[in-house]
Amino acid sequence: MPLFILRRILQSFNVLFVMSLLVFAGVYAIGNPLDLLVDPNATADDTARAAASLGLDQPLWVQYGRFLGNALQGDLGNSFIHGVPALGLIVERLPATLELAVVAMLIAVLLGIPLGLWAGLKPDSWSGRAIMAGSILGFSLPTFWVGLMLIMVFAVQLGWLPASGRGPTVDVLGVSISLLTADGWRHLLLPAANLALFKLSLIIRLTRSGTREALLQDYVKFARAKGLSNARVVGVHVLKNILIPIVTVVGLEFGSLIAFSVVTESIFAWPGMGKLLLDSITQLDRPVVVAYLLLVVTLYVVINLAVDLLYAALDPRVRLAGARA
Amino acid sequence: MNAQREPTLVVGRLTTRFAGLGGAVTAVDEVSFNVAPGEVLGLVGESGSGKSMTGFSILGLVDPPGEITGGSIRLKGRELRGLPAREWRALRGDRIAMIFQDPMMTLNPVLRIDTQMIETVRAHRRVSRDAAREMARDALARVGIPSPDERLRAYPHQLSGGMRQRVAIAIALLNAPDLIIADEPTTALDVTIQAQILFEMQTLCRESGTALIWITHDLAVVAGLADRVCVMYAGRIVEQGSTAQVLETPAHPYTRGLLDSTPAANVQPDKAGRPQPLRQIPGMAPSLKELPAGCAFRPRCTRASTLCEQTPPEVELARGHVARCFHPLSAAEGLKS
Structure with a gap:
């Protein structure tokens, strides 16, 4: 019985990993959050600064790598909108x-x-x-x-x-x-x-x-x-x-x-x-x-x-x- | 034989019909027989001959749209037909018990053996769980189950088929019923287990004076077990008598045909040493929906005449030996060729 439960937990990590990959790519494909977050009248400089602070200036795979590293330590990142842990x-x-x-x-x-x-x-x-x-x-x-x-x-x-x-x-x-x-x-x-x-x-x-x-x-x-x-x-x-x-x-x-x-x-x-x-x-x-x-x-x-x-x-x-x- | 004792069960002209879209179907047609205490009655017939439905009718377990439409069922002198559902329920499992064909299906797979036995006792008498458990253990021991205490805590899937059928028999015996109806209980078992269970059932019923109705299609089982035999065809009893009378000097052509189509272990081979081919009854058992008028066996019978289009009378050939036929075989003709 304990072995059965342990096996289930290990399997669930696989599912979580695949899920995170899919969602990450999916939301990226929908659109650029910067368009919604930054005031349309802002300068290119301001936009770049906002992108850098949210890590959105990096290529997607780097963003995912960072997310994964943090997630393994229990940190799923901060909300773009509210700025508090998601x-x-x-x-x-x-x-x-x-x-x-x-x-x-x-x-x-x-x-x-x-x-x-x-x-x-x-x-x-x-x-x-x-x-x-x-x-x-x-x-x-x-x-x-x-x-x-x-x-x-x-x-x-x-x-x-x-x-x-x-x-x-x-x-x-x-x-x-x-x-x-x-x-x-x-x-x-x-x-x-x-x-x-x-x-x-x-x-x-x-x-x-x-x-x-x-x-x-x-x-x-x-x-x-x-x-x-x-x-x-x-x-x-x-x-x-x-x-x-x-x-x-x-x-x-x-x-x-x-x-x-x-x-x-x-x-x-x-x-x-x-x-x-x-x-x-x-x-x-x-x-x-x-x-x-x-x-x-x-x-x-x-x-x-x-x-x-x-x-x-x-x-x-x-x-x-x-x-x- | 216990012919002089008052019979445990008297069934008279019992008729059970099923109302359907294409008109009513008569599954049990004016069936009459008696069973005495300690006596074993063999109820023989092919699938669909109404033998199981006769058993369910006696228990009052005919499901709608089926209904007992005529006749009487008297248990120890008490008429059961028309009894309120509550009283009939009180008789079931207490005075009349039933054992089913497939032991793999009759025990509830998700309840332990002790649960299924104790509830049977407590449905009929006010006893403590401990007392009921004691009775259950004794019943298991009586049917030859080793280490009954352990088996009580088992689930059905942990027991073999033979063991499960013994449990079902123990459940039937729990309340010391007057009558047990056994519906082909050994058909699904190995022959060696079958022989053991037959022997044990016979002994248990003799000892306790329980009347036993053994429903089967297997004439070999009847030969070794029953005191008397009823042969059913298309809902009717076509022949009844003592086991010796029916099996040795069958009077109804159908009984003769059944006997001929039974493979025997001691058949003489022909001159070339090949086994003789089995004889078969020509044709198929008729559907109850389209029974021929008169004798239902008529279309398959070699002795049939125009007379057989009328309902055949009961002919008493010898004391207690009755056949429903216009052209019964004489004792000499009935003897096995």
Whole structure:
């Protein structure tokens, strides 16, 4: 097991390296940040000085070499715009995004699995069909549109919930959290619901198809032949088997929630990482973009590792291959 | 034989149908038989003959759109048909147990053996987990599983196929049921393991007075195990009687055909020393959707006449030996050539 984890960490360094190379070249290809940073009326002298101070006067491979050298010492560079360390800028926004993602995922899992089970157990009932029809809507409606509708109904017309921003935060061990105040929750509810909708539909469909498949298995018939109650057959025998694929998907989707909740954060003016990324891309703030994507890759690696460990805990047939490739 | 004792199970004109788009299909058609305590009844037939569905009907586990539409199932004098779902559930795994064909598929792969055994005990009686575990261990020991304490903590994939089937049998025995329905439980196993399990099942049922219905397509298994045999074809029992009566003097042409197509280890080679070719029943088993009127075996039968377009009557050839046929073979004809 420790060997398995160690191997994963080494592999992730390869991924990080390739990722940094791609992003570096990609942002370079988009345009020259100097055009945006320096006043158009500045003299050529001023421009050259700015370029030199940011290291932008060097050829790309020298710039990358410097970045790599610093990155290995834990320094991902300073933001061109804000002049502060890029990583710090991102980590500052991390709690806001994280709490949004966690609440959205909880909504998706806690509603999705029971609804999916129900739809799988009663595929021909009107309630089962209604759940499936709803999940198709959740799949196909664009996030931004749903977000706007949520604001229109709950914030503008009904006036129940605030339309934008994050509520008051409380510092816990240096991390600012808005989940501890009622107003914080009121601010969180709409963006979290918006973000959860697609994942909810995905989990419903996954749970339903898993349930329908499991119900045909001999072990379910045998469990019923043993005289077990329906609750036990479904809640233990079926659920424990279908949880295995669900955990995988939830893990990966959780990663994408953290990394790419850009649209929702923009609509609800949620001060998270997604909004920062968007701003940084439009301003060609390369250090922030690179640092952001490296952080995202790291998150994915960690989540994947957690999924694999959970997998082994859920499925006794899985043995983590530590010794061989 | 226990003919004078009150039977454990009396099935009378049991009919199970499946409603479908192309009209209803009768999977079990007016099936009647009895099983006495300690008796082994062999239920023989090809795939799709309705033998497994008969078993599931007795357990009350026919999935929609299937439904028991007629007849009665009496367990120790109590009518099961029309029982509320809750009461039927209480009987399953307690008074009637079932063993399935494929031991690789019947145990839940993600639950430990002890979990799967203890839940079976606790679904039916209020005992502590420790007491239930004790019962589980005893049951494993009874079916010949070495070091049962260790096996209890194992997951199914850590056991061999034969071992898993023993676990399934131990689960069936846990609550000392009145009736066990075994649906081809040895088909997936090696012959040596099969022989051991057959012998053990026979002994266990004799000792405890448990009635056993053994569903199989294998006449050789029936010959060594069953007291009485029912032969099913297209949802109907076409012949039933004691094992000796049915296997030695078959009266229904279908039974005769089945016997002829069974490979035997002691076949006499012909003059050139080559083994004799197996005889086959001509044609295919019919689809239940398009059964011919009258006797379903008619199109494949060499003795069929226009009379066979009517539903054949039950003919009692000897005491307890019944065939559903207009032209049953006489005892002399039925003897193996």
